[in-house]
Amino acid sequence: MGAWWLLGPGLLWMGLLFVVPLSLVLVISFAERGTYGGIVWSFSLTNYLDLLHPLYAHILGQSILLAAVTTVLCLIMGFPLAYYIARAAPRRQGVLLLLVMIPFWTNFLVRTYAWMFILRTEGLLNTLLLKLGVITAPIELLYSNTAVVIGLVYGYLPFMVLPLYVALERVDRTLVEAAWDLYATRWAMLWRVIVPLARPGIMAGCLLVFIPSLGAFLTPDLLGGARSMMVGNLIQHEFLIARDWPLGAAISCLLMLFVMGMMRWSFHAASPGSRQEDAS
Amino acid sequence: MKQTGGWLWRLSLANLVFLYGPIAVLILFSFNASRLSATWQGWTWQWYRALWVNQALLDATANSLWVATVSTVLALFLGVGIAVGLEGLPGRWQRQIEQAMLLPLVIPEVMMGVSLLLFFVLLHIPLSLMTVMIGHALFNVPVVVIIVRARLRKLDPRLLEVAADLGASYWDALRHVTIPLLRPAILGAGLMAFTISLDDFIVTYFTAGPGATTLPLKVYSMIKSGMSPEINALSALFVIVSMGLIGFSLLLQRR
Numbered sequence: 001m002g003a004w005w006l007l008g009p010g011l012l013w014m015g016l017l018f019v020v021p022l023s024l025v026l027v028i029s030f031a032e033r034g035t036y037g038g039i040v041w042s043f044s045l046t047n048y049l050d051l052l053h054p055l056y057a058h059i060l061g062q063s064i065l066l067a068a069v070t071t072v073l074c075l076i077m078g079f080p081l082a083y084y085i086a087r088a089a090p091r092r093q094g095v096l097l098l099l100v101m102i103p104f105w106t107n108f109l110v111r112t113y114a115w116m117f118i119l120r121t122e123g124l125l126n127t128l129l130l131k132l133g134v135i136t137a138p139i140e141l142l143y144s145n146t147a148v149v150i151g152l153v154y155g156y157l158p159f160m161v162l163p164l165y166v167a168l169e170r171v172d173r174t175l176v177e178a179a180w181d182l183y184a185t186r187w188a189m190l191w192r193v194i195v196p197l198a199r200p201g202i203m204a205g206c207l208l209v210f211i212p213s214l215g216a217f218l219t220p221d222l223l224g225g226a227r228s229m230m231v232g233n234l235i236q237h238e239f240l241i242a243r244d245w246p247l248g249a250a251i252s253c254l255l256m257l258f259v260m261g262m263m264r265w266s267f268h269a270a271s272p273g274s275r276q277e278d279a280s
Numbered sequence: 281m282k283q284t285g286g287w288l289w290r291l292s293l294a295n296l297v298f299l300y301g302p303i304a305v306l307i308l309f310s311f312n313a314s315r316l317s318a319t320w321q322g323w324t325w326q327w328y329r330a331l332w333v334n335q336a337l338l339d340a341t342a343n344s345l346w347v348a349t350v351s352t353v354l355a356l357f358l359g360v361g362i363a364v365g366l367e368g369l370p371g372r373w374q375r376q377i378e379q380a381m382l383l384p385l386v387i388p389e390v391m392m393g394v395s396l397l398l399f400f401v402l403l404h405i406p407l408s409l410m411t412v413m414i415g416h417a418l419f420n421v422p423v424v425v426i427i428v429r430a431r432l433r434k435l436d437p438r439l440l441e442v443a444a445d446l447g448a449s450y451w452d453a454l455r456h457v458t459i460p461l462l463r464p465a466i467l468g469a470g471l472m473a474f475t476i477s478l479d480d481f482i483v484t485y486f487t488a489g490p491g492a493t494t495l496p497l498k499v500y501s502m503i504k505s506g507m508s509p510e511i512n513a514l515s516a517l518f519v520i521v522s523m524g525l526i527g528f529s530l531l532l533q534r535r
Contacts, residue, residue, distance in 0.1 A: 002451065003366075003368025003369060004365065004368075006362070006365030007361060007362055007365035007366065007369075007377075008365075010361045010365075010421060010425075011362065011377075013358050013417075013418070014381075014421060014422075017415075017418045018383075018418060024395065024398050024399055024402060028398060077298070078295070080287075080288050080292055081292040081296075084288045084289060099300075100299070102527070105522060105523070106303065106479075106522045106523055106526075107479040107519065107522055108479065109481045109500060110499070110515040110518050110519055111519075113499070113503055113515055114302035114305065114306040117305070117306060117309065117507065118302060118305060120507070122316070122318065123318050124305060124309070124318040126318075154298070154299070154302065157299065161295075211386060211387075212388060215388020215390050215391065216388075217388075217389070218481060218482065235390050235394055236390065239394055239397065239486075240486075245398065252391055252394055255388060256391060259386070259388065263386065
């Protein structure tokens with residue numbers, strides 16, 4: 001069968017380098033750390049129990065919080081843009097979508113650096129505000145949770161806009177017009193017609209923003225302060241600095257479990273069997 | 281609805297300014313003559329000239345280009361194989377493999393980096409440029425598969441039937457019909473993979489050994505050791521190059 005000869009190398013490659021390494025992470029998460037940082041093979045839940053320590057629990061909680069705030073902000077900001085694109089003339093839609101995509105395809109490191117340049121104490125924003133006389137002394141913007149959220153929103157906004165656009169573009173205009181004709185207020189129209197119809201897109205967008213925000217490494221690393229550590233930084237710290245691989249693996253597994261759980265839940269909620277689709 | 285139009289446009293414009301402002305600022309200030317402050321003090325090319333004579337940077341660039349080239353070729357070879365091979369499978373399998381291909385793109389990149397690091401170390405494979413290439417070829421295979429599949433879905437299945445009716449074998453049809461029709465998509469996917477590889481930081485960070493410095497790793501260490509206008513210049517170049525490559529890739533995919 002020709003097809004298997006074509007598929008074979010690629011599938012083997014993905015299995016060997018994606019499935020096997022992730023399984024190794026899972027296995028190692030049950031091992032123990034040796035005195036000098038190596039791995040002592042055993043089966044214990046020590047690493048997972050260690051995660052209950054307030055220090056780790058705090059970082060996990062903070063990551064979820066920052067990712068959630070990022071997601072909400074992306075939704076609030078991205079919705080009008082997606083709606084505008086969905087209602088634009090077809091030619092214009094293409095151009096606008098391209099405009100949304102291009103920043104996403106440019107180097108993430110460099111885009112994060114741009115915010116360091118803007119937010120730092122002697123940065124552009126402070127310089128401008130000082131010149132305009134809005135402030136008298138530079139304000140500390142960089143190295144804070146605020147800066148991290150700005151960086152995350154900036155990085156993942158396109159992930160929100162694209163699925164929202166796809167969903168909003170499919171919304172039947174006649175339904176919106178009907179609501180308008182029936183004297184629905186603008187809010188009622190938004191909340192009771194457009195949002196329910198665009199629900200799959202909203203869910204997909206939220207998921208696509210939440211997951212990478214939760215696992216972010218670069219943004220909190222560059223824009224965050226000593227107290228803005230997120231799960232991604234904790235994993236990196238355990239693997240490369242503390243050299244406690246089993247603990248790092250356990251954190252990775254927890255993150256993975258969380259991500260998979262969210263994906264399953266959203267697939268389920270957006271699947272044809274759910275309430276939303278039955279109603280339409 | 282008409283009344284909301286103005287508001288919508290203004291909010292959308294604000295979004296676009298938010299997306300492009302920082303990039304524009306970065307490019308503009310890479311020409312700023314002042315070394316220390318964010319106040320404008322006239323145009324200069326000197327930061328770009330400084331890049332040109334920085335040997336470590338040139339070496340990192342060479343490494344990046346080498347890694348991107350090898351990993352792109354590998355990803356194309358494996359990815360096009362999967363994309364085309366899937367056509368020969370029953371629909372249910374097709375969908376399952378396609379969905380599985382999304383997984384590497386969805387999981388946090390840190391996870392991929394860490395798992396590869398663990399894999400290489402446990403197998404006693406020394407970290408080097410080669411391990412970086414392997415890592416890049418890993419996340420680029422799904423990218424290639426998705427782009428090529430999108431194109432395949434638009435092809436007329438009758439073309440292959442005609443080829444078969446005319447006595448072409450599976451491989452003949454592949455070589456003379458499918459692959460030529462897919463050429464723009466394959467080129468587009470290749471450019472995309474190349475750009476993603478050039479840009480990648482996280483997987484590279486975890487899989488690069490000592491001395492295997494790519495451009496993003498170099499930029500990162502420069503940023504960590506303090507800001508300088510040279511980083512602005514380098515970043516500006518980076519942005520312009522990747523935007524150009526991506527624009528070209530999208531153009532090819534659209535054809």
